[in-house]
Amino acid sequence: MTRPTSRRTVLAAALAAAAGAGTVASAGPASASPSLTSPSLAPSSPATASLVDNRFWAAYADWRCGSSAGTRAVTGRRPGLVISTPAGSTAYTDPHTGTTSTWEYATWTSPAHRPAVPATEVIASWNAHTPQGTWIQIELRGSYSDGTDTPWYVMGRWASGDTDIRRTSVDDQSDGRSTVWTDTLSLDDTTSGLRLVSYRLRLTLHRTPGSRLTPTVHRAGAMASDIPDRFTVPAAAPRTVRELPVPRYSQNVHVGEYPEYDNGGEAWCSPTSSQMIIEYWGRKPTSEDLAWVKPGLADPQVCHAARYTFDHQYEGCGNWPFNTAYATTYRDMNAVVTRLGSLTDLEKLIAVGIPVITSQSFLKGELTGAGYGTSGHLMTVIGFTADGDVIANDPASPSNDAVRRVYQRREWENIWLRTKRYDANGQVRGGTGGVCYVFWPVGPAPAQHRVLRSLGLT
Structure with missing residues (x-):
């Protein structure tokens, strides 16, 4: 999971004071729409895609x-x-x-x-x-x-x-x-x-x-x-049933390794997710690339991803464009940071074989089966079940075998797309409003190109 940063907390507090809200926004990396308004906001209805x-x-x-x-x-x-x-x-x-x-x-x-x-x-x-x-x-x-x-x-x-x-x-x-x-x-x-x-x-x-x-x-x-402040978002009806064969890596396998890169694996959700999708597309670091990693460590490519996404000012691996730029150091890869408007947009990508890395924050009780809460976390969406639930490779898992999770559709949809949420003390904090990374190879299949183009990514 991502490490909170004091400078984002300072920004949010200043904005809260300006808005008269008297609360503090989420301190996760690149928190979206950090300005605060009254907690009595009604659910928004405009399609985010138009925004x-x-x-x-x-x-x-x-x-x-x-x-x-x-x-x-x-x-x-x-x-x-x-x-x-x-x-x-x-x-x-x-x-x-x-x-x-x-x-x-x-x-x-x-x-x-x-x-x-x-x-x-x-x-x-x-x-x-x-x-x-x-x-x-x-x-x-x-x-x-x-x-x-x-x-x-x-x-x-x-x-x-x-x-x-x-x-x-x-x-x-x-x-x-x-x-x-x-x-x-x-x-x-x-x-x-x-x-x-x-x-x-x-x-x-x-x-x-x-x-x-x-x-x-x-x-x-x-x-x-320009995503409106919102605590809840409209539900999108399920439309895709597919699961992509994305490799599974746990960040927690690396706890304590290379603490100079944001205290080791406990904060490596972003590079771990990035590495999963890079390998899904058939790319990986060479043995020469990995020669610097201590012998005997599991999944040394995750250590490599952490080092080469690390932002020395932020002191963390969660800089969004640094992760997408890292992905494109591999042969013929494209990657962007964007926002999607709904689970429908995400389902379109999954349907044509493109997994997506999403950013979200939530209390422990808001995402059934996660077993944790977070002020900012990246996970990889790899598919949807027949019931429309979200299949995610969640790096905040105790082992690689435990990475595949199925999360309830409505819960997951809301925590990803909202811009405002309540913390355990009832204070208003921020959400990312649908931020995600999308990686795809140069020369995508025609169906992939059509979907990417429809979302403004090519």
Whole structure:
């Protein structure tokens, strides 16, 4: 399960005070819709799908749009963006090592994208290859509905390895009206009517000076949303009966291992879930990749996933886009962070063979059979029973054999899609509002492509 973070608690408390609610929101990673309103909220009825907008740049034509300073688009089976002629050099002092190094860089800035929904939150994600000696920075600048702009916010400094820079989010980014909380850009007061009506991404590609190395960015974009505050969501009628053969891994097998990565396996729900789906798609780390893991440990690939999703600022493995970026370090994989509108959307993906990693929080008594409560947890949905119940590989299990769980449909649906909940003390806390990771291979089957496209993911 994910480790609570004090900075999210501070954000939620400030927003609660502004809204007059006097309560504290959930402290899980990238908590969705953190503003608080009265606990007497009625169930919402709008379809969440109409309140979510996805835009990802991935095609050759995409990379030729926008503005470039030293980058160029490349064609092929998997188009991308690379360094052509560096625009200059810059010194970067890694806050986690204290080391200052000089890097050549080039930039690409996307065209402005105007989401179909004026947004209260934006979450960026990206797919990239960063050979040793390279790394990338992802920034986002939004335009408010009053005609002003946010600063350029850093949404991540990322490399697939950890020898050149330490992979990191950036704290203390705010203009007094919006704030970046680890991996999520959120409006500070959603009751004010202010919204983000457009945004641009800026990618900065770095390499060792004088080399011909380059990162390659294959996909970059964001999910923008305005999910209403809600304690319950409408029920969706069952429509899919299928179970996918996803490998089963327990995070709890790794309790105490590599405590430098967020205290070991007890907090590794996100990388454990990511590893399950990576292997479902037939990818896995090589023996050379795993050579650093202590001999004799079970499922060393889970330790590997924890190390290579670890956010050195957040001090945890639950950074959402760092997990999707990790998945795409494997051959020909795509991955995004998004929100789905309902269990119907999730069933569409399962029906065509695409499992989904979901984020949720709940009290122990709210999910029958779980046996625990959590302020933030990732699990992998692998299917639906004939009764419509959710089949999940839940990494918060005592062993790999115990990972497969069947959860009651209505309970699971509500804890995943709501944005507000009560804690054990009766205080209002946050929910993720349908956040999930979706991984799929380059060249999906036609039926898979149709569903992905219908959800705005391709």
